[in-house]
Structure formats: C-alpha cells, structure tokens
Amino acid sequence: MMNEQANLFDSMTAEAAFDGRPAQLFELKNNNGMTIVLMDIGAAWLSCKVPVDGELREVLLGQRNMPDFQQQQSYMGVTVGRVANRIAKGQFSIAGVDYQVDINQAGNTLHGGTTGFDKRRWAVIEHSDANCENKQSPSQDNQSISQDRNSVEFELVSPHGDQGFPGELTVKVKYQLTDNNEVVISYYATTTQATPINLTNHAYFNLLGADNHLLRIDNRQLALGHTLTVNSDAFLPIDDVGIPTGDWLPVKDSSFDFTAAKVIEQDFMQDSHQQAAKGYDHAFILNKACLDGDLAARLTSPDNLLTLGVFTTKPALQLYTGNWLANTPNRHGGEYQDHAGIALETQFLPDAVNNPQWDHPSTILQPEETYQHQTCYQFSV
Numbered sequence: 001m002m003n004e005q006a007n008l009f010d011s012m013t014a015e016a017a018f019d020g021r022p023a024q025l026f027e028l029k030n031n032n033g034m035t036i037v038l039m040d041i042g043a044a045w046l047s048c049k050v051p052v053d054g055e056l057r058e059v060l061l062g063q064r065n066m067p068d069f070q071q072q073q074s075y076m077g078v079t080v081g082r083v084a085n086r087i088a089k090g091q092f093s094i095a096g097v098d099y100q101v102d103i104n105q106a107g108n109t110l111h112g113g114t115t116g117f118d119k120r121r122w123a124v125i126e127h128s129d130a131n132c133e134n135k136q137s138p139s140q141d142n143q144s145i146s147q148d149r150n151s152v153e154f155e156l157v158s159p160h161g162d163q164g165f166p167g168e169l170t171v172k173v174k175y176q177l178t179d180n181n182e183v184v185i186s187y188y189a190t191t192t193q194a195t196p197i198n199l200t201n202h203a204y205f206n207l208l209g210a211d212n213h214l215l216r217i218d219n220r221q222l223a224l225g226h227t228l229t230v231n232s233d234a235f236l237p238i239d240d241v242g243i244p245t246g247d248w249l250p251v252k253d254s255s256f257d258f259t260a261a262k263v264i265e266q267d268f269m270q271d272s273h274q275q276a277a278k279g280y281d282h283a284f285i286l287n288k289a290c291l292d293g294d295l296a297a298r299l300t301s302p303d304n305l306l307t308l309g310v311f312t313t314k315p316a317l318q319l320y321t322g323n324w325l326a327n328t329p330n331r332h333g334g335e336y337q338d339h340a341g342i343a344l345e346t347q348f349l350p351d352a353v354n355n356p357q358w359d360h361p362s363t364i365l366q367p368e369e370t371y372q373h374q375t376c377y378q379f380s381v
Contacts, residue, residue: 007064008025008037008046008047008064008331009025009027009037011064011065012025012039012046012063012064012065012066012069013025013066014065014066015065015066015067016066017041017066017070017121018041018070018119018121019121021121022066023039023040023041023066023121024039024040024124025037025038025039025040025046026038026039026124026127026152028128028150028151028152028175028176028177029150029177030150030177030178030179030181031179032051032179032181033051033056034048034049034050034051034056034177034181034379035047035048035049035056035177036048036049036175036177036183038152038175040121040122040123040124040154041066041069041119041120041121041122042077042078042079042117042118042119042120042122043078043079043117043122043154043156043173044069044076044077044078044079044118045060045077045078045175045183045185045201045203046060046062046077047060047062048060048183048203048379050181050306050379050381051381052305052306052381053305053381057207057209057306058209058210058211059205059206059207059209059210059306059308059379060076060077060203060204060205060206060210060341061076061077061203061204061205061206061210061322061325061328061330061336061340061341062076062077062210062330062331063076063329063330063331064329064330064331064332064333068329071329072328072329073328074202074204074322074324074325074328075111075118075202076202076203076204076328077201077202077203077204078117078118078201078202079117079118079122079154079173079199079200079201079202080111080112080116080117080118080199080200080201080202081111081112081116081117081158081171081197081198081199081200082112082116082117082158082162082163082165082169082195082196082197082198082199083109083111083112083165083196083197083198083353083363084111084112084198084199084200084202084318084345084347084348085110085111085198085242085283085318085345085347085348085349085350085351086105086108086109086110086241086242086243086350086351087101087108087109087196087350087351087353087354088108088243088351088354089103089107089108090102090103090108090109090113090164091354092196092353092354094166094194094195094196094364095194097166099164099165099166100164101113101163101164101165102114102115102163102164105241106241106242107241108241108242108243109163110242111202112163113163113164114163115163116163117156117158117171117199118202120156122154122155122156122173123154123155123156124152124153124154125153125154125155125172126151126152126153126174127151127152127153128150128151128152150176150177150178151174151175151176151177152174152175153172153173153174153175154172154173154174155170155171155172155173156170156171157169157170157171158170158171160192160193165195165196166193166194166195167191167192167193167194167195167367168191168192168193169189169190169191169192169195169197169365170189170190170191171187171188171189171199172186172187172188172189173185173186173187173188173199174186174188180378181378181379181380182376182377182378182379183376183377183378183379184374184375184376184377185201185374185375185376185377186372186373186374187199187371187372187373187374188370188371188372189365189370189371189372190365190367190369190370190371191365191366191367192367193367194364194365194366194367195364195365196353196363196364196365197363197364197365197371198347198348198352198363199347199371199373200314200318200345200346200347200375201345201346201375202343202345203343203377204322204325204340204341204342204343205299205308205341205342205343205344206222206223206226206340206341206342207226207299207300207301207306207307207308208222208225208226208301208302208303208306210331210340210341211330211331211332222302223264223321223322223339223340223341223342224263224264224265224268224321224339225263225264225265225302226263226264226299226300226301226302226342227261227262227263227264227299227300227302228258228261228262228263228264228297228298228299228300228319228342229258229259229260229261229262229295229297229298230258230259230284230286230296230297230317230319231259231286231287231289231290231294231295231296231297232251232258232259232284232285232286232287232317233250233251233252233259233285233287234248234249234250234251234284234285235248235249235251235254235256235282235283235284235285236248236249236282236283236284236285236316236349236350237249237273237282238273238276238277238281238282238350239276240276240277242277242281242350243350243351244349244350244351244355248285248358251284254271255267255268255270255271255273255274256273256280256282256284258284258297261298261300264280264321264342268280268321277323278323278324278338279321279322279323279338279339280319280320280321280323281318281319281320281321281323282318282319283316283317283318283319283347283349283350284316284317284318284319285315285316285349285360286312286314286315286316286317290311290312291313291315293311294311295309295310295311296310296311296312296317296346297309297310297317297344298310299342299344305381306379306380306381307379307380307381308344308377308378308379309376309377309378309379309380310344310346310375310376310377310378311375311376311378312346312373312374312375312376313373313374313375314346314347314348314373314375315348315349315360315361316346316347316348316349316360317344317345317346317347318343318344318345318347318350319342319343319344320342320343320345321339321342321343322336322338322339322340322341322342322343323338323339324338325337325338325339325340325341326338328340346373346375348360348361348363
C-alpha cells in the first residue's frame, strides 16, 4: 500500500499543474488503516482506501498524473462551484439585477463555468500533524496547524465577476478522516455581495474496487451492480441537457424509487427520463428527516462486503451513474468506460436560482449570512 500511495504522490507531482507549480498532496490515515489522499488543485479527494477483508480497497475513481487529471472532464473528486450542477442559459436575477455567467455545456452553465473552482489552486490553511503526510509542504504564508486530528482545510477567494458571478466569495473546504471510517467534508463561505452558491464534491465511487482489473472487462455490471437506497420521495425531471422541466415528481411506482434497497441496474434506462440522460443523472429531494441526521443514501458493493452511508445538511442529492465516463483516463494508463462509478453529490437542486416557486432553500448567499454545510461519507464492512 505504501508503495502504491507513494507512486500516486510521485506521479501526480512529477509534472507541474496549470500554474507551473507542482500540486500539493496530503495523506490522512486513521487507526483502522483507512487512508485518503487530498490535493490543493481543485481541493480534490484523489484516493480513498478502506480496509476490506484484510486488504485495502481503493473505492474512488481517479487519475495517476497531472496531465491525465487536467485532461479529464468528469470532475473526478474535485470541489465544484460556485454553483454545482446547472444554471439554465447561465442567466439569473438577484434583486432585479440580471446576470449572465459563463456558459460551458450545451448552452448552460455547469459546475461554475469553464474555469470553475475545480480548476483552481486552493490555499492550504490548516492541516493536522497526527497521521497526516504532506508530500509537498505548503509555504509558511498559508500554513497553520489544525487542532482537529486528521484534517486538511483548503481556502479559495473568488473575486467579484469571477465567471460572471457577483461578489467576492471566500470559500473554505475541510476534509476530516475519523476513526469511524468517516470522511467528513465541511463547507464554509462568505460573500461581499448577494450571489448564488452550491458547493459539492464530485467523487465517483466503486465499492467493489475502483482499480479492480475486472472494471476493464465488465465495467457496466460492476458499477450498476451496486445496491442503493435514497431517503427521498420525489425527484426532479430534466430535459436532454439537464435543465429542470417543471415540478417535482413522486418516485413511487417509477424507476426512481430507491426508498427500499434496489440494485441500480434493475430499472436502468427503463423510462424516458433516464433515456434522455443516458442513465440516472437526476436530483432527489431528500426527506426532511435527513436534516436531523437521518441517512440520506446508502450504497453497497456487489459483493456485499462494503457499504457507504451518506449523511448531509444539504436538501438534495444528485445521483449520477457515470453516463459519460468513456475515454476518461484511469490510474493504469487505460480508460474508464461509461458507468464505471457512481456519484452521490449532495447539493441544492439544479437551476434552483431560477425556480423560487419550489419548496427549497434559497441558493442566494447574502453578505450578512454564512454558508455552512457538511456531508459525511461513512464506510462500513
């Protein structure tokens, strides 16, 4: 394991990032032997190895070097913003003022625009010493030691007008690894002017093993063979470019019903909603109990040896079955195929800024407010 992890640190920093400097990588390890690797480019979650049946199992899809990481367009493991998911035509209004932000997919804004938060170098403002290894030490200008054991915190200042968005936005993202095999991601932001914000992490999970050689043989079966439960009674229908088409629909008696545990491929591509998106790429409105700590989603590996529980303060969860992963570089010099991994993105609903009629929290952050949310990914065997 140490050699594999060392290879990731070496290969990911062998070539400079977009700004001419190597990335900074951090490894956190808990008392169970679970490890995660984080990177300042994109405030990214690069690797997650969980002890399963006496071995460490890599459960995150990812790349092995910086050129591949920068080439991939699937947002693997990165922090996306200012606004995750889509804004129709890149347009919205705040207090009667119209805004046009950067358009980067099918005439709409996806994940913050062409140069979203995933393509920035974040400052490292805190990292713990305990069980933490930093292969590229941050400068003394931005280094401080966290009091939280096993954590790394990143910060990004997005200037007024960034990608067309109003206000200077200061964002912090903190990763913490606990001895309960939890990866806790905390988000914090303030702004100088009212602006939309919707931050999430875009990790792709394959609990059977993201580096499993079988992924290159029977990828579809392994990814869609996971069992999923989502604590939601309604989903958001979308058009063929991911923009909401109207009101929420009940999941009952539809292929979107994951209120009871179900293998994902059971109802895969069985209706027009999925066929338009090449699979699941839809937001589920989480039941209110999730805000009080109830489980938002549960994903179980096809071999039933590993389960991922998702807890969040966000009101919605985007289920994405990796419908466009084909040709994305993997860690072995090859390419992933479609449906190689499952993304469970906790967030606000897509295009919520243009749909104030929904019974949904506002995505507009005011200068006197603080954006503060948390998502916990808990792994259990």
